[in-house]
Amino acid sequence: MLSVQNLTGGYAAHQPVIHDVSLEVRPFEIVGLIGLNGAGKSTTIKQILGLLVPQKGTVTLDGKLLSEDPFFFRSKMAFIPELPHFYEELTLWEHLELTARAYRLPREVFQERAEHLLETFRLKKAANWFPNTFSKGMQQKIMILCALLVQPSYLIVDEPFVGLDPLAIQALLKMLKDGKERGMGILMSTHILEMAEKYCDRFVILHDGRVKLRGTLAEMRRETGDPDASLEELFIQVVKG
Structure with missing residues (x-):
């Protein structure tokens, strides 16, 4: 609790x-x-x-x-903030990889969860894009994906x-x-x-x-x-x- x-x-x-x-x-x-x-x-x-x-x-x-x-x-614990915070020099996929390493997710678990989240939130084509090119809503999705990735x-x-x-x-x-x-x-x-x-x-x-x-x-x-x-x-x- x-x-x-x-x-x-x-x-x-x-x-x-x-x-x-x-x-x-x-x-x-x-x-x-x-x-x-x-x-x-x-x-x-x-x-x-x-x-x-x-x-x-x-x-x-x-x-x-x-x-x-x-x-x-x-x-x-994981956190989805009201305003997105991200690293401009990392792609969306690299944000997910960084999160997985911080939470020590096994590689195969990370891969499966990440692919599912990208598909669910319609971001698969943007996986290797940099977030400073994203709309505000897409930037917010980075925060959501990273938090949900670790379950x-x-x-x-x-x-x-x-x-x-x-x-x-x-x-x-x-x-x-x-x-x-x-x-x-x-x-x-x-x-x-x-x-x-x-x-x-x-x-x-x-x-x-x-x-x-x-x-x-x-x-x-x-x-x-x-x-x-x-x-x-x-x-x-x-x-x-």
Whole structure:
């Protein structure tokens, strides 16, 4: 289980962005991290990944802190960022090769998975192209392919659908669903609430850096006393107070 307990932190010690955030991601589930721009979603994700050091609280993966066993922690997790980051001097295929080496994938496993992902996301002809020639959506697919290539135990996804065409969105959603069914635990930040309601098992709603509501849709409906509310309606209730 990925466990975040009482996490407080941000970019400056005197001005934390998130306050006492707690959440859990278990195998075989997708947890939706929901909030307005500036609510603290990306900050929470950066704390989980170890890109920011918490001022208070802990992040554990299967009971271990990042500081206790960095290799174990990082080898179990992959990340799809909101904005693509890539090496201009490497082709798409070389990005996949680099990822496979970092995660120590056997060559035959890498080859099979890479070919399947290129086919699924319609990038086979672009395998030996350089990403600075790609459209924004194609660049985002590099991040998606690299993360899915390793089939991690835990996948962190930050606004993955930005810039993707409908076929790519459909392919990614199927991959996320298949990953969950294989036992992957997924934390997904998204603004597309209708999609989140359909695909996520539980939700964490952040507002002003604090968890305001959490649980399954049924649990949140009971807590708010609104038995028929959609996720979007619950979210609007929270942000409007």
